[in-house]
Each structure stands twice: as C-alpha cells, then as structure tokens.
Amino acid sequence: MSLAFYEEVLRRLRAGRPIAIATLVGRQGSTPRSAGAKMIVDEGGDSSFSIGGGAFEALVIEDAREALRTGRGFEKGYRFAEQGDDATGMVCGGVARVLIEVVRPPQPLLIFGAGHVGREVAWLAARCGFEVTVIDDRAAFLAPERFPEGVRCLRVETDYGAGLPEVPAGAAVAIVSRCHRTDLQVVRHVAGRGAAYLGLIGSRRKIATVLKRAAELGARPSDLEAVRAPIGLPIGAETPEEIAVSIVAEMIAVRAAVAAPARPALVRARAGR
Numbered sequence: 301m302s303l304a305f306y307e308e309v310l311r312r313l314r315a316g317r318p319i320a321i322a323t324l325v326g327r328q329g330s331t332p333r334s335a336g337a338k339m340i341v342d343e344g345g346d347s348s349f350s351i352g353g354g355a356f357e358a359l360v361i362e363d364a365r366e367a368l369r370t371g372r373g374f375e376k377g378y379r380f381a382e383q384g385d386d387a388t389g390m391v392c393g394g395v396a397r398v399l400i401e402v403v404r405p406p407q408p409l410l411i412f413g414a415g416h417v418g419r420e421v422a423w424l425a426a427r428c429g430f431e432v433t434v435i436d437d438r439a440a441f442l443a444p445e446r447f448p449e450g451v452r453c454l455r456v457e458t459d460y461g462a463g464l465p466e467v468p469a470g471a472a473v474a475i476v477s478r479c480h481r482t483d484l485q486v487v488r489h490v491a492g493r494g495a496a497y498l499g500l501i502g503s504r505r506k507i508a509t510v511l512k513r514a515a516e517l518g519a520r521p522s523d524l525e526a527v528r529a530p531i532g533l534p535i536g537a538e539t540p541e542e543i544a545v546s547i548v549a550e551m552i553a554v555r556a557a558v559a560a561p562a563r564p565a566l567v568r569a570r571a572g573r
Contacts, residue, residue, distance in 0.1 A: 305338060308348050313405040316468075317342055320364035320373070321401045324351045329394030331380060332356065343368045351398065356380065364400050373401040406431040407496070407555055408468045412460070412486045413477035414441035414453070417501065420544035421474055422447050428548055430472065435465065437482075460485040472497035472551045474531060480506050487514045492523035497554045499531030499547060 312319050324337040332352030339357070340348040341364035351357060356378055367373050380394045409425050411418045414436035426432050426448045433452040436442050437460055442453040456463035460482045467473060473495045475486045483500060487510055490498060500507055507529040515521060532546030533553070 305349055308340060312340065312342065313403065316405050318368055318402065318404040320367050321403055322351055322360050322364050323399045324396055325399045326397035327394060331394040331396045341365065360398055367400045367402050371402055375399045408471040410435060410465065410467065410471060411474045411476065415478055416540040417476045417543050419446055420540045421476065421547050422451050424544045424548045426451055428552060464489045467493040467495050469494045470496045474499050474547055476501045480510050484510050484513055488517060488519055491519050491527065497551050498527050499550065500527050500529040501531045
C-alpha cells in the first residue's frame, strides 16, 4: 500500500474523525483486486482508495458504516454472484474476504496540574494512546524534559485565574492540581463542558468542600455529579506512580465503555449542598 494511503489515514484522524479501514484479506477465483487492497470509509460513507469498485465496494462501504456505528470491526465474505447469501450481484464468480477495522482518533486528555501525579499520569496516558495536554501555572513544572515527546504543555495565569483551555468534546479531564483553590477554579471551568471523563483528586473532605463551593458559585448540581471523586479506581494506590495507574485505568474503562466500580454516594450527595 502506498504512502499516500497512510497519509490520508493520518489526515483524517488528526481532523478528529473516526474511520473504518477495509482490507481485502483473502480471495478465491476471479475478484477485482488482489489481497492487500485497502479502502478508507468515514461515518458518512465518504471513501478513499478502492478494493474493487462497483456493487461489491458499495456493500463494503455500508458494512464499514455499520462497523463505525457499533464501534466493532469484523471480517466478512462477499460472493461475486447474482444471487444467494453474501452475493454482490456481480457475475465474476469469485469470493473475497474483507476485514473491516474501526480506527478512532486519540482521545484528548487535559491534565490540570504538572506535579508528581500529573507528570506520572502524562507519561502513562501518552503510552496508552491519549493525546495529552498538561496545564499548570508554574513554568518550571512544565519544562519539556519532564514529559514524553508529543505531550503539549500549557502555562496559565497564576492560581489558574485565566487562560484555561476549552474542553474538546469527548475529552478526558484529570484535575490533580496543587491545592483546593486551584482545583475549584478548574472544576468551575470544566464542569458541564462535555468531557467524557472528569476526575478530581483529593481526600473526601477536600472533594466535598470543592464541590460544595463550586455549587455555591453557580455550577449546576447535575454537572458536578459527573465528577469522579476520588479520582481513579480503588486499588489502594499511594505513590504517584500507583495513583497514575489507577487514574489511567479508570479513563481506559470509560473510553472502552467498560463498567467501573460505582463511586461512593456520600461524595456525590454533597456536591449540590
């Protein structure tokens, strides 16, 4: 496959669009293309490159759109016959097997706080396929050498008073800043902005205080109920490295739509008080 194919895959993913890649993985008899031919399909049915054209390709495009709707790829056979199971309506007489894979762009992750925990979360999340941005108001903590290649570092105003970035739709947000005052600024900024994951670090008392004050300052209780607090899965983590594992594991569970353990009701109930 040509370099142009992979450049087009990269272009579409960088634009934030999920795609399906259809690959001709096997053939018997007469088929339009040889094994290895690939095609890119998006949710609207727009395609690039070809695995054979005609009615066959139209069927594959519809199957690729279905894979994108369900989020699950599959392998399927297509018969180049006019009638019968998996028939394409074509008369070539061969059989083609096509692998359809769903490829999604990296999920954006905003980490508010570049201290010990934030740094470890950035390293692990970058390895797990997240598109990581670390935000802090301390220049020294945002030194590029503290983070892996590809992690974006953003400095905001003192005490997170201004310059906080917008939350991309479907992003993950980890609030691990240095104190409850900066946490409060971030919670007020990000709650209700469409994050798929929103976690807040801290003790139960600190969390209850932050959420209560956010509500008093105008945050909607329904938005605060979406905050996962304490952040991360309950694995008994203590060190920054262990805490990072618990946080990234929870984000992966959400990204994969895997049920994570329910959060304690006490913290959620206090959010709107």
